[in-house]
Amino acid sequence: MFDLNIMVLPATEEATKAPVFFLTGGPGEAATDAGAMFLGEDWSLVRRERDIVLVDQRGTGRSNRLDCPVTEPNAALRALNVFEMPDGFIHRCLEQLAGSADVRHYTTPVAMDDLDEVRAALGYDRIVLYGASYGTRAAFVYMRRHPQSVESVVLRAIAPVNMRAVLPAARHAQNAFEGLVRRCRAEAECAARHGDLEAGLDEVLARLEREPAAIETLHPFTGEAVTIVLTRDIFAGALAWFMAAPQGQDLVAPVIAAARTGDYAPFLGAALPIAVGATANWSLGMALTVICNEDMRFVDPREIEVATAGSFMGGQRVRNGLEACSTWPDAGIGLDYLEPVRSDLPVLMISGEYDPIDGLDLALDAERYLTDVRHIIIPGGTHQPQFPGCTMRAVQDFLGAPGEGVDACQP
Numbered sequence: 001m002f003d004l005n006i007m008v009l010p011a012t013e014e015a016t017k018a019p020v021f022f023l024t025g026g027p028g029e030a031a032t033d034a035g036a037m038f039l040g041e042d043w044s045l046v047r048r049e050r051d052i053v054l055v056d057q058r059g060t061g062r063s064n065r066l067d068c069p070v071t072e073p074n075a076a077l078r079a080l081n082v083f084e085m086p087d088g089f090i091h092r093c094l095e096q097l098a099g100s101a102d103v104r105h106y107t108t109p110v111a112m113d114d115l116d117e118v119r120a121a122l123g124y125d126r127i128v129l130y131g132a133s134y135g136t137r138a139a140f141v142y143m144r145r146h147p148q149s150v151e152s153v154v155l156r157a158i159a160p161v162n163m164r165a166v167l168p169a170a171r172h173a174q175n176a177f178e179g180l181v182r183r184c185r186a187e188a189e190c191a192a193r194h195g196d197l198e199a200g201l202d203e204v205l206a207r208l209e210r211e212p213a214a215i216e217t218l219h220p221f222t223g224e225a226v227t228i229v230l231t232r233d234i235f236a237g238a239l240a241w242f243m244a245a246p247q248g249q250d251l252v253a254p255v256i257a258a259a260r261t262g263d264y265a266p267f268l269g270a271a272l273p274i275a276v277g278a279t280a281n282w283s284l285g286m287a288l289t290v291i292c293n294e295d296m297r298f299v300d301p302r303e304i305e306v307a308t309a310g311s312f313m314g315g316q317r318v319r320n321g322l323e324a325c326s327t328w329p330d331a332g333i334g335l336d337y338l339e340p341v342r343s344d345l346p347v348l349m350i351s352g353e354y355d356p357i358d359g360l361d362l363a364l365d366a367e368r369y370l371t372d373v374r375h376i377i378i379p380g381g382t383h384q385p386q387f388p389g390c391t392m393r394a395v396q397d398f399l400g401a402p403g404e405g406v407d408a409c410q411p
Contacts (some may be wrong), residue, residue, distance in 0.1 A: 005062035006118060007032045007152035009052040012044070018151040019051035020128045020399075021115065023135030023142075025157075028287035030061025031135075046399055050128070052166070055118055057138070059106040059286030066285025068093035068100055073219060074228050076275040079284075081237025083166060083320040084222040090288075090327055097285050098409075104285045104331040106289040112142040116149055128399065132386060133157045133358055134290075140341040152346040154395055156356055157383050158363035162338040165295040166321045167303065170311035172359030173240035176382065177201075177252070178310060179354040180243065183380070184253055192255040199313055201239075204259045208232040215264050220273040228272070230264055236313045238271040243356040243381035292325035293333050340369040346402035347373045350391050352381030374398065376409045 022038070024031040031054040032396035037043070037054045046052075056063040070086070071077045078084040115138075119127055128151050136155040143150055144161075159165065170217060181197050184190040194200070209232040219226050242248035242255070251270050258266045301322060308315035347370050351363040360377065367375050376394055387395060390409040 002058075002064035004058065004114060004118065005032055005056040007035050007053075007054040008122070009038055009047065011036065011047055011049055011051050013282075015049060015051050017049045018054050018128050019122075019124055020046065020127050020130050021053045021055070021119070021131060023131040023138040024054075024057075025061070025133030025135055026102055026282070026287060027057075027134045028060060028283040028291040029134075029281070030056045030063075030065075032056050032061055032284070033281075037386075042387065045396050050399070053098060053118070053122065053127075055115060057111045057286070058114055059101070059103075059111075059289065060283045061117055064101060065283050066097055066103060066106060066289070068073075068096060068284045068288075070279040070284065071276075073272060073276055074229055076279040077228070077234050077238070077271065079276050080275040081241070081271075081317075082231075082233045083317045083324060084322050085320075087334075088197050090324060093285055093288075094327075094329070101285070102329075103285060103289045104293075104329045106286050106405045107293055107331045108138055108141045108290060108331070109145065112138060115142060115315060116146045119149055125149075128152050130154040131156070133383070134159055136358075136372075137161055137163070137294075143343050143345060144341050148341065148347050152348075152399070153343075154348045154350075154398065155363075156350045157358045158194070158351060158357045158366055160340065160351060160362055160366040161294070161297065162365075163358075163362055164290055164298050164338075165201060166318050167295075167299050167307050168359060168362070169240065169317065169357070170308040170313035170315065172361075173236075173243065173313050173356040174311040174360060176243045176354040176356035177239065178251055179380070180249060190253060194257045195258055197253055200256045200260045203257060205232045205236060205312060208235055211270075213264060215268060217265070217272070220276055230268070230274075233314070233316050234271075235259070235267065237272070237317060238267070239314065239354045242270060243272055243354070246382065248387075249382060252332075267308065275284040288324070288328050289331065290323070292328040293331040294337065296321050296325040297330070297333065298335070298338060340366060342369045344371045346398075348395065348398040349373060350378065350387070350392065350394070351375065352378050352383060354380060355383045357383045 058068040070076050075086045129139040137159045213230045215228045242251050255267045302317040304318045349358050394409045
C-alpha cells in the first residue's frame, strides 16, 4: 500500500463551481510539479470560483515513484531520443522495483480509478478534467470509466488511447519539419542564412550514419568533462523535441547549418540539457508500464516501414521500443482499449498545427467521436506552450459556459 500525493489549491474566493483536476504529460511526470503554474495570472479568473486539484499519478512524484534513473549523458540521449535503453537496464529496473511495486498495476485505467476515489474522498460531485499531452489520454480514460463524474473537459496536445505512441512519431516530426522548412523558405533572411534545410539535414544524417561523431563537451549540470557519441538517430530524435516549443523551433535551422560544417556544439548545447534533465525527472518505470502496455503491445513490426517511410527519423526508435518492451510485464490490457472514446460531454480541444509529439491528425480523429466539442487549431503552433495567444482566454470562456461557443479565438 502507498499514499497518493495530492495538492489542492483552494478557490481564491468561494468555490461555487466544479474543481479543475489537472492531468499532466509524460507519461512519468508528477502533476504537483506544475502547481506553480496555477498561481499565475492566467489562471486567476478560473481560480476565483474553482479549486485546482493536482494528484501525482501512481508511480510518479511522491505517489510511490517507480524510479529507474538513467543518469549517464550518452545513455540519457539514447533513452529520450531513440528509446534505446542501456544493456541490462530493463532487468535491473524490474529487479529494483520488485520490492515496492507490481508494475502491472500502474497503467492509466488503474490510475484513473484512483483519481475518481480522490474526487469522492474530497467531496466533489463532478469535476473538470484538464489534460495536457499524455494527460489527455488519462482524461479520455477517465471519461470512458467515470463519465458521470465529469462536468467538462479541456484537452491540450491530444494523445488519444489509440495513438500507439512511438509508431506515429516519425510522421509527426516530419510534418513539423516540413512546416518549418516552408516558413524558412518564405523568409528571405532565414533562407539566405541557413540555406536548404532539407539538403542540410540529409547531409548531416548521412555523415553521422557513416561515422558517429565523438565530441568532447561538459556535463550541463555538473560541469564535468564528458565524451558524447553522437549518432544519426540521436540527432534526428532530438530535432523532434526541439520542434516541440517555439524557442526550440528557432534552434533547428542554425543547429542544422552548424552541424553541416561539422560543428555540433549548438546541437549538444540544447539536446544534452533536455535529455539529462528529462531522464532525471522522469519516472521511467511508470512510463514503461504505460507505453509498453498501452502502446507498444499493439504495434506490429511489419507496420514500421510504412509508418516511418519518407521521414528523417526513420523506424529505429520504434524497433528499439519494441525491444525494450519485450520483457516488460504484461498488464493484460485488451484490444478494446484502442476503441476511440465516445462522449457527449462538453470538450474543448486545443492543438498545434505542427505538433511533432502529438500530431494534429490524432486530435482530428479523436474529435470525430465527441458530439459536443470545440476544437482550436493554433496556426503554426506546436506542443508548447500550454495556452499561447488567445487560447487561455478561450479556456476561461469555456469554463464559464461549457455548453456555449468559445469566442476568444474566432477570427
